[in-house]
Amino acid sequence: xxxxxxxxxxxxxxxxxxxxxxxxxxYSGSPELFWYVQYSRQRLQLLLRHISRESIxxxxxxxxxxxxxxxxxxxxxxxxxxxxxxxAPTRAGGTSYGKLTFGQxxxxxxxx
Amino acid sequence: xxxxxxxxxxxxxxxxxxxxxRCSPISGHKSVSWYQQVLGQGPQFxxxxxxxxxxxxxxxxxxxxxxxxxxYSSELNVNALLLGDSALYLCASSLAAGGYSPLHFGNGTRLxxx
Numbered sequence: 001x002x003x004x005x006x007x008x009x010x011x012x013x014x015x016x017x018x019x020x021x022x023x024x025x026x027y028s029g030s031p032e033l034f035w036y037v038q039y040s041r042q043r044l045q046l047l048l049r050h051i052s053r054e055s056i057x058x059x060x061x062x063x064x065x066x067x068x069x070x071x072x073x074x075x076x077x078x079x080x081x082x083x084x085x086x087x088a089p090t091r092a093g094g095t096s097y098g099k100l101t102f103g104q105x106x107x108x109x110x111x112x
Numbered sequence: 113x114x115x116x117x118x119x120x121x122x123x124x125x126x127x128x129x130x131x132x133x134r135c136s137p138i139s140g141h142k143s144v145s146w147y148q149q150v151l152g153q154g155p156q157f158x159x160x161x162x163x164x165x166x167x168x169x170x171x172x173x174x175x176x177x178x179x180x181x182x183x184y185s186s187e188l189n190v191n192a193l194l195l196g197d198s199a200l201y202l203c204a205s206s207l208a209a210g211g212y213s214p215l216h217f218g219n220g221t222r223l224x225x226x
Contacts, residue, residue, distance in 0.1 A: 046214040086154050099168045102154030
């Protein structure tokens with residue numbers, strides 16, 4: 001069964017500090033992995049996806065297949081990064097990109 | 113670009129009743145997915161539709177059904193409502209069902225069952 005674990009429900013850091021939001025997954029096959037974010041009073045939106053290998057708003061995410069992890073990192077957190085973050089794998093290929101398995105989410109608070 | 117629109121925004125129903133939620137995707141998007149988000153949890157996949165055909169179904173009872181119309185809008189229907197159906201229902205659209213099209217979410221419909 002597909003399972004996503006985000007072990008920290010709440011994460012607080014100070015502005016300028018590094019931040020790491022953890023995500024561990026248990027998924028059959030080779031999943032494609034995404035991070036979605038929801039800022040206050042905004043809709044859920046894509047932050048980044050593994051296949052793009054890109055950095056969005058200073059965030060990067062490294063896939064570790066051995067540890068089945070996809071942690072989200074940013075070297076210097078900003079107050080505007082405060083939001084709810086969801087890790088979400090899906091089955092790679094085929095027509096399954098509408099079916100994401102979301103973790104429980106991590107609320108990140110960046111203090112001034 | 114109006115984004116994904118959902119209606120109504122809020123809804124209160126009593127147990128045993130039926131409810132219909134509506135979703136209009138972003139223009140040009142042919143895939144619509146539905147998610148249920150219970151308070152304190154991440155969204156849970158209910159259905160995906162592409163070109164008016166069901167392409168995926170989550171672990172939800174048969175009381176939940178959906179359809180997609182020729183204009184790619186979609187409806188989610190829930191029969192015989194239970195208290196546990198109280199949740200935020202999210203609709204998401206994407207350009208295609210496959211490939212690497214990201215999901216674009218609506219603001220959701222908040223359903224309260226009393």
